[in-house]
Amino acid sequence: MSPFGANSTQKNNAAPRPDSMALTSGRWTRGAGIFGNQALERLEILLDEAFRIPGTRIRFGLDGIIGLVPGLGDVLAGLLSLIIPLAAWIRGAPYITLVRMTANVGIGVLIGSIPILGDIFDIAWKANRRNYQLLRRHLAEPRRHTWRDWGFLLALAASLGAIFAIPIVLIVWLLARLIPH
Secondary structure (H helix, E strand, O other), X not given: OOOOOOHHHHHHHOOOOHHHHHHHOOOOOOOOOOOOHHHHHHHHHHHHOOEEOOOOOOEEXXXXXXXXXXXXXXXXXXXXXOHHHHHHHHOOOOHHHHHHHHHHHHHHHHHHOOOOHXXXXXXXXXXXXXXXXXXXXXXXXXXXXXXXXXXXXHHHHHHHHHHHHHHHHHHHHHHHHHOOO
16 A cells, blocks of 8 residues: 555546646656646736726736835745746746746836836736746747747847946946046
């Protein structure tokens, strides 16, 4: 008899559900309940869509509420938002999808850290919903990347390049103006 009870062998011989097949073909076979589609969908709803402003179609979740706490709130919300990209990595999502998911979280945290306006952006951006949809698309059509994936990464790389280049250009310009010829 198994130390896990009589039902453990019956469960192992049962046909896998479609949702669990993606988990066993991923990087890890553990955590099926934690990183299954239902659990991730519930997390996405809890973080981005659990509440509705009465009389409107505007929905928000714990991510928007936690983000209201100055300083630490956006960091904590960002850490919670990393659960879906982690699940995608465990389930074998390609790196382009993971980079896009991480960028969604990063944009939400970065802009969300701006008082008031950032919180409004965070509620509209819904990084968790975006990431869950990316994961679902990957599971439905593994290894399929659209022009939007590559366009997003290209725009992200250009933005990061500009962010790093602008201060360097300004410093060179200031030094050129300050140093006598």
